[in-house]
Amino acid sequence: MYADPLEQATKEFAELLSAGAQKLGITLGQDEIEKSISIPKENYDISSTLPFYIAGKIRKDPAEIAKELAEGMTKGKYIDHAVAVGPYINAFFDRREFGMLVIRSVATDPEGYGNNALGSGRKVIVESPSVNPSKPWHIGHLRNAILGDVISNLLERSSYTVEREDYIDDLGLQVAESLWGYIHLPGKPDKKFDQWLGEQYVEVNRMLSNPEIKKEIDDLQKEIEEGTTENARKAREFAEKCVEAQYQTAFSYNIYHDVLIWESDIVRARIFEEAMGIAWEKSILEKPETGTYAGCTVVNIKDIKQVVSGLGDVESEAKVLIKSNGTSTYLAKDFAFHMWKFGYIPSRFKYVKFMEKQPNGKPLYSTAAEGEQKEFGNVDMAINVIGSAQRYPQLILKGIFTLLDKKKGVDSLVHLSYGEVGLKEGTLSGRKGGWIGKERNYTADDLLQEAIKKTKEIVERSGRAFAEGKADEIARSVAVAAIRFEFLRVAPEKRITFSWEQALNFEANSGPYCMYAYARAASILEKAKELKAPAQEDFDFLTDGYDYALVKLIAQAPRIIAKAAREYRPNVLTDYLLDISSTFSKFYETMHVINSGEAETLRLAIVGAAKTTLGNMLKALGVEPLEHI
């Protein structure tokens, strides 16, 4: 169903190797052989370390084995011939056949090229970024949101059905603080609502040292949690206004969701009570009558340790789900919510359209007190994009869930942990509001504005101009590409120390660089008189240069997407994008396409396939490829 040119070539190579091993009197399984095969960066098309493996089975010099295997190899459809280099077997493709295969793979379904069958229809819910509804997104939240978005894209392109969910904690202390500020402080909203809330929140935080105010806020939070009073209604209204504002930021970065789940609705839907019932039935809960946890409902840590590792020596003996005063902990709510995600609890949520239409054309649903039934949840896999600081609670959650369901807990609940974003001058602490204010602004909105400014400067300096009337749109796209790429090129688990200089890099190794390669490809195709499908003979005009290098790179797209999705590592994608962009740039500088005589048909086809591949990869990155930037 999905084209994967390398799959066929690899399979054939494996068969030829298998036949060779057979002659040496060794029978090997397909997977044993395929494990030894790799695609080298240069010099050869496909390689194998099989001689080492065979040498381990029979007493013989691997170089000798390589020689025999290479010399004995017959020509296949895609494999032309092989040479032994020391103990390695390196093979060359039949370029006519392989070239045709690649170009055709792209042309058959251009939109879908790069997609693969990895997920085969399984349903996954991706939770991100779950920012408190009391402040604007800062660059740390942005990293989360971008990670979640791209992982979702990658999974979608890998045949998963993806639900993009955002969990809104509208019962938290932060919302109570904001509401208290609104009631008691003189300032009223006079700018983007999340920004205003954030500034006010800093203000309230300063007043927290006053125990009376602290007490008032705590009471307010309890009131909100009970959910019946005017203040509770007001808190939700507040939070909704804030989320609306935050989503303006999301949209400006091409980030979209399917559904918002509000904590107040989880409470309202009484999912929690049902979850506890099931947990009692599965006898994973205890209610000690004496000791530290007297009167609490808890899970024993010993039990958790039996199913997950990496907790270390934990001092406490149990994790509390229901406190002795009868209220539930965050962990308990999260546990209940995950039971909903995995379909243990029939959905009692009601949904409304929070937004009729996001810029991507789709509605954004939200849980609500009243509304329609929808089929959200009940998934095969849940991915939570959450900072590495929350590793421990996430591991506990996974442990408890595993006690409930061994298979799903271990395999299907994924904490996609990422390193926090810091600043040279210190940490991004929402509590102290160090990232907001007049002097230092590290909000996602500000970052985008800076990047847009830089984009416009670059265009101005180059003496070119944006397409008529499209300056803002193009500048935003390029800016988004720069920022997304910058956050994604670093492996998720690594911390990022944010620097403006690095974030606003538009040269090689950047999102704009990749967009530029795409635009150049588009430009060639625009100027071409005629585009036609190449015949096999056209591939005789392939050289050893960048044209063939491009063909080989294009062939890798489906595997790259699958690898990035399987490992939850978008930097696999950015690496590849860079590789293919840079190879295209070299091709562009050194080989002419238009009016290149007999080679023109082939080269145009390669440019076309490269453009399609680059375009699909940029889309996976969350960037709309533009033909003119």
Place this chain on the structure above:
RNA sequence: GGGCAUGUGGCGCAACUUGGACAGCGCGCUCGGCUUCGGACCGAGUGGUUGCGGGUUCAAAUCCCGCCAUGCCCGCCA
């Protein structure tokens, strides 16, 4: 005290999960390239005991053990 993550040329990163052929890329620095498809470009050069010490292996940045440094976490908070 324990757990987890990170440590790769001056700087930012990749390769580690699944051990393989001279450790890749960008920035910086030095030098060079626009009368042919878009200079947000391309080429050449500079720069590395992969934190340290052991071990396993034909082969270690990669696996194992120990140590050092940095960060985060270990609540009847959310």
